Amino acid sequence: MGNPPELYYKILNLPKDTSPSEIRAAYKNLVKKWHPDKHPPSSKPEAEARFKAITEAYEALLDQQENRAVFGVCNDGRAGERPPLFGGVGLGSGGVAPRMERTRSDDFYPRSAPGTPAREFKKVYSSGNSGGRRAFAEFSSSIMRKAPPLERKLECTLEELCRGCKKEVKFSRDVVTKNGLIVKKEVSQMVLVKPGWKKGKQIVFEGMGDERPGCLPADAIFTISEKKHSTFKRVGNDLVLKAEVPLVNALTGWSFSFRLLSGKKVSCSFHDEIICPGYEKVIKWEGMPIVEQKGARGDLKVKFEIVFPKELTDEQRTGLAEILKGCC
Incomplete structure (x- = not known):
C-alpha cells in the first residue's frame, strides 16, 4: 500500500490515537454509507472510489500492528487471532482468515452465487485491479488536499x-x-x-x-x-525614545524622567554636558526581551531633538552673540 499512516487515518476520519475498536466501528459505518450498490449512477463513481479507499485504509491500519492480537483476542484466549468483525465472518482454526473476505462488500451483503452485485464488485475492486488502485489514488489525493488557511x-x-x-x-x-x-x-x-x-x-x-x-x-x-505606541518605537530588540529639549536646557542643563514599558521609572540628568543635535543616550538592557536568549534584553536609546526658538528680538540676538562669543 505504501502510503503514510496519516493518510489512512484521514480517510477514515479518525485521530491518530484511535483505538482498534474505534477503527473497526468507523470502518463499518463508512463502508455501509459508501457502498456503490447503495448509490445512484450520478454518485456511483465517487462512492466506488471512496469504498476502495476506505477498505484499503482499514486493511493498512491492521497491517501496521506488529502483534495483531492488539485488535482483540478471540474467546478461546489465543493471541494473534482476530475476533469476528461486526457479527460477520470469524476466524478459522488456523487463527488467520483472509481479510479480503471480511473487509469488503460480503460483510454487509448476503453471500450468494457468482454474478451477484456483491461478488462482482469484489472482483472489480480486488487488490490486483488497476482501476481500483487508480480510484484509491484519486480519492486519497483529494483527501490529502488542504483547504486554504x-x-x-x-x-x-x-x-x-x-x-x-x-x-x-x-x-x-x-x-x-x-x-x-x-x-x-x-x-x-x-x-x-x-x-x-x-x-x-x-x-x-x-x-x-x-x-x-x-x-x-x-x-x-x-x-x-x-499597535503604535505613544512614547516608544521598537527597532529590532531595542526601544527608541525621542525627547524634545529646549535650546536653553540643551546648553545649560536638563533633567527629565519617564516610565519604561515594565512600569519602572527612569530619570536622566544632564548638568555637565551639552546636548547637541543628534545626541543619543544608550541605556543598556532596558529594551525588549530577546526570545532566543533567556534573560537578555535589547537597549533603550534616547534620541534628543533640540527645539530652537521660532523668533528672537534684537536685544536677545545681541545678548546671545555676546554670551556665545568665543565658545566655538
Whole structure:
C-alpha cells in the first residue's frame, strides 16, 4: 500500500490515537454509507472510489500492528487471532482468515452465487485491479488536499509584547456537517504571547480553519501585529525614545524622567554636558526581551531633538552673540 499512516487515518476520519475498536466501528459505518450498490449512477463513481479507499485504509491500519492480537483476542484466549468483525465472518482454526473476505462488500451483503452485485464488485475492486488502485489514488489525493488557511491578525500593544500575556482569540470558521452542509461555527482559542515576540510572528492552530468536503481542514493562522505606541518605537530588540529639549536646557542643563514599558521609572540628568543635535543616550538592557536568549534584553536609546526658538528680538540676538562669543 505504501502510503503514510496519516493518510489512512484521514480517510477514515479518525485521530491518530484511535483505538482498534474505534477503527473497526468507523470502518463499518463508512463502508455501509459508501457502498456503490447503495448509490445512484450520478454518485456511483465517487462512492466506488471512496469504498476502495476506505477498505484499503482499514486493511493498512491492521497491517501496521506488529502483534495483531492488539485488535482483540478471540474467546478461546489465543493471541494473534482476530475476533469476528461486526457479527460477520470469524476466524478459522488456523487463527488467520483472509481479510479480503471480511473487509469488503460480503460483510454487509448476503453471500450468494457468482454474478451477484456483491461478488462482482469484489472482483472489480480486488487488490490486483488497476482501476481500483487508480480510484484509491484519486480519492486519497483529494483527501490529502488542504483547504486554504484561515488568516487573521492578532494586535498586541508594545507592553503586551514586552511583558508577555494571554489573549483569547475568537473567530468564525466553516464546518462540514454530517449531512455535507457547510455551516459557520464560532470558536475561540487561547494564545500565550511570549515576552519579546515581534510583529510578523505567526501562531498556527492546525486543523482549526475552514473545512471543505474532500479536503483536510485548513489551519488557522494568527499573525502578530504591533499597535503604535505613544512614547516608544521598537527597532529590532531595542526601544527608541525621542525627547524634545529646549535650546536653553540643551546648553545649560536638563533633567527629565519617564516610565519604561515594565512600569519602572527612569530619570536622566544632564548638568555637565551639552546636548547637541543628534545626541543619543544608550541605556543598556532596558529594551525588549530577546526570545532566543533567556534573560537578555535589547537597549533603550534616547534620541534628543533640540527645539530652537521660532523668533528672537534684537536685544536677545545681541545678548546671545555676546554670551556665545568665543565658545566655538
